[in-house]
Amino acid sequence: MAPTDTLTTHNLTRHYPSGEGVHNINLTIHHGEIHALVGLNGAGKTTLMRLLLGMLKPDHGTVTLLGHNLQTTKPQLWTHVGHAVGTPPVYAELTTQANLTTAAKLRAVPPHHITTAVDNVLTDLNLEKYRHIRARNLSAGNRQRLGIATGLLHHPQLLILDEPTNALDPAGVISLRKVLLDLARNGTGILVSSHHLDEVARVADRITVINRGHTIGSLQPGTTDIEHEFFNLVWNDDQHRGEE
Numbered sequence: 001m002a003p004t005d006t007l008t009t010h011n012l013t014r015h016y017p018s019g020e021g022v023h024n025i026n027l028t029i030h031h032g033e034i035h036a037l038v039g040l041n042g043a044g045k046t047t048l049m050r051l052l053l054g055m056l057k058p059d060h061g062t063v064t065l066l067g068h069n070l071q072t073t074k075p076q077l078w079t080h081v082g083h084a085v086g087t088p089p090v091y092a093e094l095t096t097q098a099n100l101t102t103a104a105k106l107r108a109v110p111p112h113h114i115t116t117a118v119d120n121v122l123t124d125l126n127l128e129k130y131r132h133i134r135a136r137n138l139s140a141g142n143r144q145r146l147g148i149a150t151g152l153l154h155h156p157q158l159l160i161l162d163e164p165t166n167a168l169d170p171a172g173v174i175s176l177r178k179v180l181l182d183l184a185r186n187g188t189g190i191l192v193s194s195h196h197l198d199e200v201a202r203v204a205d206r207i208t209v210i211n212r213g214h215t216i217g218s219l220q221p222g223t224t225d226i227e228h229e230f231f232n233l234v235w236n237d238d239q240h241r242g243e244e
């Protein structure tokens with residue numbers, strides 16, 4: 001693992017009984033980069049992210065996270081990692097503010113900095129007017145904003161977001177884009193999955209394509225016809241794998 005990497009994987013593999021899963025994934029996320037993961041429904045994006053975060057155990061392969069083997073790492077390491085993968089980790093009965101304060105404590109934000117960290121993320125993700133609303137009464141989009149906010153309010157060194165914009169309105173997409181660019185500018189390595197190629201192409205430094213559980217190539221964020229490039233890669237991979 002180079003000092004510039006926040007995360008590397010080596011031949012990371014997890015098979016489901018159906019034969020699906022992810023196979024021999026070698027991935028790096030550098031400090032300060034936004035690395036996008038794109039693929040069709042069922043390609044393996046969530047499975048891969050869950051493996052990276054220790055939510056699933058691999059059959060083979062390793063994950064090195066901030067220089068530590070994921071299997072043997074100490075709990076303190078997680079204070080440098082943020083994520084929003086799966087159901088937002090929010091407490092339905094707590095207000096937006098109380099959820100964020102709790103998340104800040106769990107992520108070891110110094111006590112004297114918690115109020116500022118919470119206020120900043122409420123502003124950055126336009127949640128200020130929902131500060132005193134219980135999470136169970138938030139709309140789906142605002143609950144997604146809150147889930148993302150709990151994942152990044154401690155300015156982690158590594159941030160992993162699965163489909164963070166799927167419930168967001170255009171204003172939310174723009175707010176999140178700015179937040180991610182600011183974090184990356186300050187050194188956070190970010191892995192973000194999305195179905196929206198145009199959107200990820202605006203923020204990503206690198207785009208990795210995953211298909212049928214394999215990483216099959218990368219796309220250049222500035223490319224004009226990026227969708228065409230994407231479908232070419234997927235189509236060629238499908239032809240190559242046939243009925244495998």
Ligand SMILES: Nc1ncnc2c1ncn2[C@@H]1O[C@H](COP(=O)(O)OP(=O)(O)OP(=O)(O)O)[C@@H](O)[C@H]1O
Nearest residue numbers: 016018020021039040041042043044045046047048
């Ligand atoms: N717990 C599980 N048991 C068996 N198969 C699973 C399980 N979870 C996922 N799969 C299968 O593994 C494949 C990859 O699923 P995954 O959720 O990782 O894809 P994805 O790229 O995140 O898809 P989407 O874009 O639809 O969210 C799919 O075919 C899915 O049906």
